[in-house]
Amino acid sequence: MKNELVGSIFRDIARILEIKGENRFRVRAYDRAAQVIENLGEDVAHADKEGTLTGIPGIGKDLAAKISEIVATGSLKFYEDLKKTLPPGTLELLTIPSVGPKTAQLLAKDLGVKSVDDLEKAIRSHKLDGIAGIKARTIENIEKGIALVKSGRERLGLAQAESIARDFVRALERLPQVEKVICAGSLRRQKETVRDIDILVIATDAQPVMDAFIALPAAHTTQAWGSTKSSIRTAEGVQVDCRVVDKRSFGAALLYFTGSKGFNVRLRQLAQKTRHKINEYGVFDRNEKLVCGRTEEEIFRFLKMQYVAPELREDTGEIEAALEGSLPRLVEAPDIKGDLHVHSDWSDGSNTIEEMAMAGKKAGYSYIGICDHSQSLKVAHGVPVKDLAKKRRQIDAVNRKLKPFRVLFGTEVDIDADGTLDYPDDILKQFDVVIAAIHTGMKQPARQITRRILKACENPYVHIIAHPTGRLRGVRDAYEIDLDEVFAKAKETNTALEINSYPDRMDLNDINCRRAQEAGVKICINTDSHSADQLGFIRFGLAMARRGWLTPSSLFNNEDALAKLLRKR
Ligand SMILES: [Zn+2]
């Protein structure tokens, strides 16, 4: 799909116009168009062919013509010309958090810095020291920003890894020799970041599979081309390994290549106790005779332990639990009956309330919470108090139409710099669901920022705290926040904490989810969808929940949660 390309070109245009001090409405129009296109369920090339581009929200004639040009030629003359007006490297520098338009221009123009790597070198050789307009504190922040950008490049986010892997899996499944394809590695364990992708295949004949694998369009460079194992790199530099394994060893191979390493070491030690050996080919007795290995289940049974879900295989207590037979019943997709954090076009979402509700219904939910931003969050078109009654009426109308499906009238209310909420209590109490969140003042010291969240928990109308640590992968680290204090207060005030499933957030992550559950806190998995097709992000939140040992009794995504919300009102 060309959507991503169109989105990234429009975003770059917005940044360039911003640097040039252009009218901010024009800047905003490009940013909004980028967001809409990236979130569009349909391929823009298709809309272009059908002549329906101008029917997309935020796309007028001018932008439609630009999209057509990108679809037809893969580039945009207007953009190429615009880029030439900036010193080279300026846009790349802008990807570093804490580098704004002014600093980027200063670095690129006056210091000739052309890339992130260049900038790192310049800092190391103290070229930035003493330059007017760059304080020591700024240099420190830039260094942190560079580290974030680089860590984001080195490992893929789970969503990105999944989408790359999916293309390979689908292509391999189509081969006539192939019986089964499955991804192993940290992707199967659903880690929040993945380094490379491991694919295992059962096939009647291995060589044609290997030949087809390295010839796939997504296989940019071949690293290794063997008879049962090959490796390639994609154009983005991601390594993908593909192995054809014997049916009789498939379970052993799957276990071995799923890892984690620590988990596998423990299993091998367990087998050694009965003088057996486990490797990627199976379980063998002391005479090297194959005992089992066809399925993972067989191997766990042989070790006299429960089957351990891949998400738990980190050697953090799951082996002991599996030997005792006390593994938790992890949450599963059907346990999730609703998504309480979605946006509509009343704030910065791209679909109407009804479209979001229909998508929720289609996802099999029994309810959805429309939680648009509150009044002060102008960048995200927060809803002013005067419009709330009208919004409520619209929700009531959708509810009449979609009964028994429920659309909840909610808000994602901003927590101000001093912990005050962005709507007064007599407004908050009118909502069915109130989610409180921090979107500004994220660099405050630990004491201050923790206190803001504690104060929000104490508000009787707040049901959930959204994205509790505020981290954005590759962009921003978590706030300096004392989570133990937050957990204690959330439990005391009966406030749920969110696992935000948005791919760059995944916040709470696995570790913090586990801590929260141990502290007795209820956890709500939400998507923070800004368009209907983002409801599918729920699987990433579910991944964090399962990795965090979450059981259904701690989950705030069901009829009980709904009853509590409505009772409170
Ligand atoms: Zn938010």
Ligand SMILES: [Zn+2]
């Ligand atoms: Zn949100």
